[in-house]
Amino acid sequence: MTEITTFLPSYDPCPEYNAQLLRQSVPLMMKHRVSAHPINYAIWYEYVAGNNRKLNAAIDDLINQHIPLDDKISLNLYKTYICNASVESFEKINFDLQALIDKTTSTVQNSGNQVASFSENVQVDSLKLEEIDDLSQVKTVLSGIVAETQQLLEISNTLKSRLYEANQELASLRDELTKVREMATTDALTGLINRRAFDNVLHELVANSIDSAHCLLILDLDHFKKVNDTFGHLIGDKVLRFTAGLIKNHVAEHHLAARYGGEEMAVVMPNTHLEEALAIAEQIRIALASNQLKQKDNGRSIGKVTVSIGATSLKIDDSPESFIARADNALYTAKKSGRNKVVYKDN
16 A cells, blocks of 8 residues: 555554454455455454444445455545544645745745845945946946845845745644644544543543542443434434533533543543542433433434443552553443442542
């Protein structure tokens, strides 16, 4: 594959989970004659994980139409369904930025050459003035100096104008890059930060923590498969968006809510004591359970949607993996003990 991608996703760090997905994905790749390289491993990893429904639907459609899954198709699948920001967007910004740098450099260089030429001409004219006594010749030389000075002023104004234009272009590129970065860290469905951004935030929090006043919530919608099976995935997606909005309404401004995977969400709570974290978790649980969700088109009730929440606080010796595992364990306990509850674990 000759094209180069410049934006890579990150994946679940659990070795056992990854090994399981690898055992499932390799036979599928062999069955469909898919080349063995990292981009295809990423595609089929996502496929067997089952969380990327749009990717799975696209692959299934290609298989049903007997379209060969060659490298061109694979790269398109990767860019469209795995990268949360378009590779082409980054490449376009890079190209435009390089063009802007080249244009500005050329403008400055040309202006510098013209100024250098002016300086040389002024020196020559100065020598002429020292050597002549005729007033009419002095006037001629001075007229030449005035004309060249006027030309220098025009060069200066042109340079100022072009530098202003370059600054405007740079500001536009900066805004575009900001939007692409937001795309790169945002889950398109829920508007929460995505799993890659979550992993980065959590790793940074653990690495730079000097105390344990940080908490983590992992939330999972109860019986969400039933919602999808009964009402369809479009309604399921609306439930996910509603839940994401509810979470954002209840967490503090410095908290980071993420789509953890599928119907699971997470909230990283830096500089938050356990009592506050548990209170917020309980507010989210109660708020969701008290809403009777309905379909907008026909008013049909979706029924009561509830969420189970696992909570934990950071320990001094925690790694990102142990921090997540403890919250996951708390969530598992909440699920096994009846759902629609908040469970805290400290070990």
